Amino acid sequence: MTEDMIMTRKKLVVIGNGMAGMRTVEEILDRDAEKFAVTVFGAEPRENYNRIMLSPVLSGEKNYEDIVINDQQWYAQNAITLYSGEDVIAIDRQAHCVKTSAGRTMPYDALIIATGSSPFMIKVPGTDLDGVTTFRDMDDVERMADAARSHQNAVVIGGGLLGLEAAYGLRQRGMEVTVLHLMDTLMERQLDEAGGYLLRRELENRGIRVITQADTAALIGKSRVEAVRLKDGREIPADLVVMAVGIVPNAALARDCGLTVERGIVVDDHMTTSDPDVFAVGECVQHRGQTYGLVAPLYEMGKALADRLCRGDEPGDAGPGYQGSVTSTKLKVSGVDLFSAGDFNGGDACEDIVLRDAARGVYKRIVLKDGKIAGAVLYGDAGDGSWYFQMLKEGADVSEIRDTLIFGPEFSAGENADPNAAVAALGMDAEICGCNGVSKGDIVGAIIEHGLESVEDVRAKTKASGSCGSCAGLVESLLAHTLGDAFVAGPALKPICPCTTHTHDDVRHLIRLHNLKSIPAVMQALEWKSPNGCAACRPALNYYLLCDWPGEYTDDNQSRFVNERLHANIQKDGTYSVVPRMWGGVTTAKELRAIADVVDKFAIPSVKLTGGQRIDLFGIPKEQLPAIWTDLNKAGMVSGHAYGKALRTVKTCVGNTWCRFGTQDAMDLGIQLEKLSWGSWTPHKFKMAVSGCPRNCAEATIKDFAVISVDSGFELYVGGNGGITVRVTDLLCKVATSDDVLEYCAAFMQLYREQARYLERTAPWIERVGIGYVKAEIVDDEAGRKALAERFLRSQKIAQNDPWAQHAGADTPEFQPLKLVG
């Protein structure tokens, strides 16, 4: 091949020596190696390398040499002229040439712009400090590797694909790494909440700290960065800050020479810009309104452009061109098996198929739309990703295999999720029966040693499930797991709802045994069958977590029934009722006046006394609630929780203060009990009463906890109910002092909180477990009682915040319409 031969070829100039540009050149050479004389300008002083493999270079799992795609020899062999480290600074479309930073002018017949994209820097003070970098090229990797040698603390801003790979790489190099992510869950564009949770847990296990909802305010430091300050005032120490919040197409060259540029350089399906002799590929382009930051679309664009340049001289010869890409994602973090593809944000209703395997840490979710796969998230077992992705891209109709789709292509009939997996995953020292201190190892051992076959057998041998009985479901699972097919199941226990196979009792136990501290954590570990539960299980889970992890668990408002979310009772017409707390049913002129003023001011249509000695204001529109609370708060009144699965009221008689028969100060004791217990969340509503003598004017014996005063002290009763099925209380015990009453009350409430099923009143709970059990725990076991009371008080420290005060005066948007139209 002589110089002359090459001189007669058409001149193709490529701006950008990256993956998109060089893949296009390779595709062109494949089709027609002799059509063009190719000249390449690359801004980086290197040969063509695989940018997506920078993460393994950062983590030390690969070297730069491993990721070079085309070395110098390749350019020479293919007669490509490469100017590396030389920027193109202008395109002269009229003269058909480009000008470079070295003062060179290069003519072209066809020009390819493949300038890629640049990392986006968030606009906060301090981004110009030393130690602040992006993660885009080899220079950035070298900068980060240097920092890892001499410094300790790294902060990565951005919890997307690139940010997490940077965090992993820096952690591998021994740095203390914190990831700051603006959104609630990591990689929210590719993962749903469950997947995001699993990923976060995995990264945290590897020592990477993750802060979500982290809005960066500033980078702080003198010359080198020292810390990142968040808008909430927190400061995170940082000697290295990696900015990985997103990319913007490099379109300045194209814009300056007058090509059509929107977010990126606008191209048609044949990668042609608004100038027919100028083409563009890769991350710098905008095709059908989309820009791309992943590698697969770049390759597809390269093929379309090569078709156009080698075969497309006549219209119609260039083939169908580029049709846009459905993208898939894999995270390049060793040991994290994650795949995501397709659309999770589609506007139309889709159908979800979910599979969770807690023992293997697997979460799979396939989103179907019109019988086709619209998206897939696989975590922990992403091996079938390409199978799903292929069907997704083809738009294959999967209705026929819908039932087994989630199990992957290898599915064989009969294989199914194991309902005993959550129990199987427990360690042998896990305490199954808290009442009697029986571990999983004890039970499994007894089953094997004595050939036990039923829950009753296990109870007889080990005492497990012999007291409150709530672990019977777990014992049954252990039998099934240990005996396998030999196990004959008893009558099926009723699961919470169709989202799960587990009963309330199982879930309560497993939350504690597996240390589960969020709703997504429970749903994953216990293999929930729906992506985000339903109106039956979510409020139950929210309550169980709130009860078990006071101060640690963040209440999930969206898992609360409207009354608890808005702190008022919804009525049949969609208005609300408001009940201020009146401690022990005792009030004052000031309070009554404030209530009267509120009724006048807000034209409240109806005022009614309740059965629990409170005043109920009816017919209030949602928007007015915060203003009414403000006025009531000003008069010293707080929320009465008449709306909650919570302590409602303590009803009292006047006691010995006024009554000639009274034996004790019932009003004062009632007020003390209410001050002790208000604000606590319980499985169902919880009512109390204090009567000053056995005449029982406070009707205490149909309450959940009742005090009947006698000359020598106080009789305590529990488990009464005045509802559909009236139940009179059982006598718990008799105590001497009002301090005893408070301690027994706290202990009883805590036992109910910890043991009853969500929406189970004390009456059916006690019928189920027996008053003997309650007496054993509260009366006979002094240390146990004190521990229960202590846990109650600890939880109350967090619970006793007036929810009205949190909204009063504030312009909480949730109470207002989103918009008024017309």
Added chain:
Amino acid sequence: MSSWIEIGTVDDIPPLGSRVVRTPVGDIAIFRAARDTIFALDDRCPHKGGPISEGIVHGEQVTCPLHNQIIDLKSGAFASGECGQSRTHPVKVENGVISIALDVSQMAAAE
């Protein structure tokens, strides 16, 4: 005749939550369901008129706060298959901004 009306952003609505748009033809509940899918329905349960905007959202359904009827957000129909439907309205989301299509002539008549 319908026209698109911008009503707010996706972020204005809590995930798995709802906000109400007040119009001359009644309140419209805007839901942010799983995967940030947005739906707009009349804020009336077809059962007894309950404000479905205050229900618990799960998947692409909402449970009415008054009597626990489950309504499919896409169709406005009861998930149980019983008769009755809450009217749905076209929605689009562009750059996080939600617009709904409302029948303007009906609105004028209502005024």
